[in-house]
Amino acid sequence: MYSDEIIDGVGGMSKFQALVIFVFNGPKLITSWGMLMMSFAGVTPQLWWCVNVINNDASNNTGLKQCSVGDNSTTCAFVYSTEKSTVVNEWDFVCDRAGIRLLITSVQMGGVLIGALFSGQSADVIGRKKTLFIALLLHGGLNLVAAFSVSWQMFIVLRFLIGAMVGSHLVVSFPYTMEFIGKGWRQITSAITFWQFGSALFAMSCWLRPDWSDQHIILAALHIPFLACWFVAPESLRWLAVHGKLEEAENVVDQMARYNKRKKPANTAILLKKLSEEEKKRRNSDHKYNYRDIYRHWDICWKSLVIQVIWMCMSFSYYGISFGVGNLAGNLYLNMFLVSIIALPGTTMVFFLSSRIGRRWTTFIFFSVATIGAFGVVIVSRVVSSESIRGPATTTMALICRFGVGSAWNSFQTTTSEQYPTVIRNLGYGAANTAARVGSIVSPYAFAMGGEDLLPPFVIVGSTMAVCTLLTVLLPETNKTPLADTTVEISRRDYTLDKDVEEVSEEKTVRKSSLEI
Incomplete structure (x- = not known):
């Protein structure tokens, strides 16, 4: 609460915050490539043949997308169409x-799970800062x-190892950014579309240069400008x-005031x-918070469990559709682009609706x-008999599903961070990311x-989305409420919110009774 007062005093959303958003969230342009690389690199070329080899002599007997059948002396020499180069044709990931x-x-x-687990701590x-930039440097290398x-x-x-670095960056970047944003503007961290733009650019890059090795090199080169932001x-001011690093924290406030051309609050x-002293009351002098602290007290524990189940279901659906894009009807690169870009309208809607x-x-x-x-995919795949209609229809419904889960994830990221106090915010966010993996x-x-x-996977997706x-x-609303800094504040805040809801409910009841009279 004290830190919110300081941040709002020097400009809750101004030039400094814009810089912070680019520096901490901008690398999602490239970590999205790292995460989704296998959506292209793992695709089987459109055509492949098995050329039977008997006793080390190639025969004329070839099978289109058929594995070798015969005795132990018969093996396959695989031949692939040349429209793309992926790890499938690099190491013959077909048949057995x-x-x-x-x-x-x-x-x-x-x-990604391991990276999320350790980076939160x-x-x-x-x-x-150190955690984010170390992950980014290793990701590029x-x-x-x-x-x-x-x-x-x-x-x-x-x-x-690349997945571990992506997990580390994802866990740190979002709450790191949000800790510099005023309470009236925190939802903007969910509306920034770096991840979606990055994955859309990845689709275009694969279309222009359909080679898995070249894509890794291009991705590595794109790290240079972001690493310079160190x-x-x-x-983090809050961290x-x-x-207890009060002098360094005040220097950050000076930097914020200077960039935003505002005066630093006199009581900074x-x-x-006060923020430091309140925290010291809640822990021993040598105590270090760990993941047990997000389950230690029931008022935080139950929210952690609900959050983690939701993240697990979101991740299953989001990445299942992303990595399974090769199974959708139509052009691979266009589908990759659409799956990425479909979330952009949702991010704008999230910003205003939240x-x-x-x-x-x-x-x-x-x-x-x-x-x-x-469930639209499930219905179309069974009801529509015409292939010319069924293919585009199932792809459209899959895109709608991807739009929904991607937009919900953007919104729920903010909710997740706002449910935890500063002292365990990264731990809570890290645990949620771990569950997602x-x-x-x-x-x-x-x-x-x-x-x-497509019926079996989308039955599961539809069921998990219904659970979410x-x-x-079940979770309390956190819109325009101050970010709690300590575990004491989080209990006090939730109690206040519940009390406010009760008072509003009582007021509505009184009004209704008056009208009836």
Whole structure:
């Protein structure tokens, strides 16, 4: 609460905040490439043939998309169409090796889980700035090395490490940015479309240069301007204050006031000291917060469990559709672009709706849209008999589902961060991201189990989105409420919100009774 007063005093949304948004959220343009790389690199070329090899002699017997059948002396020499170069034709991930392609994606998402798990703790121990830029530096370097992988075993290890760096960046960047934004403008962090633009640019890049190795090199080069931002990026004001680094925290306030051409509040030092002292009362002098703290007290524990279930379901649906885009009817690159760009209108809607009707009902609406889209795919795939109509219709409904879940995720990110106080915000956000990776790890297999049949995966997607829709209404509304800095404040704030709701309800009852009289 004290930090909100300081930030609003020097400009809750001005030039400095615009710089912060670019420096901390801008790298999502490139981490989206790292996350979604296998949506292109894992696609099987349109045509492939098995040329039977008997006793080391190639025969004229070839099979279009058919694996070799015969005795032990018969093997396949695979030949692929040349419209794209992916890891499938690089290491022959077809027939009995087709499962390796799915394994690489799942291992990568396992890396995202590990990165999310450790970066939440790291950001609260060594700081947001160091954690974010270390992850970004390693992400660029690992992608460059991955471009020159000499075996699929080397590639899968690198994809795991790349996933860990993506997870680290995602966990830190959002709450890091939000901690510099005034309470009336926090929803703008969900409306910024860096991730969507990045994934759309990735689709265009793959269309222009359809080679998995070249895409890794291009991605590595794009890190340079963002890494240069280290020299202007400030550490989190809130993190410095709650860790007792008051002089450094005041220097950040000076920097904010200078950029925004505003005067620093005269009581800045007093507010920072109060924030630091209140936190010291809540912990021992040598106590370090850890993930147990988001489950220690029931008023935070139940919200953490609900948040994590929702994140797991969102991630399953979001990345399942992203990595399964090759199964949709139509042009691969156009579908990749549409799957990415479809979320842009939603981000604008989230920005305006979350301020007017609140975070909770905004998220509820978009989860409902995702549920309708998913079950729409199921219905169309079984009811429509004409292939010329069924293909475009199922793709359209899948895009509607992707629009819904992507927009709901944008809205729910803000809700998640606002549910936790500063001292455990990154831990709570990190735990939510960790739960999300469980969903993303299993999503490639769920979307592959039906082959070209979209019914099985979208039945699961529709069911999970329906669960998210119901769970959303359980969380308290946080629109235009101060960010809590300590665990004491979060309990006090939720009690105040509940009391306000009760008072409003009582007032409406009194008015209704008066009208009846």
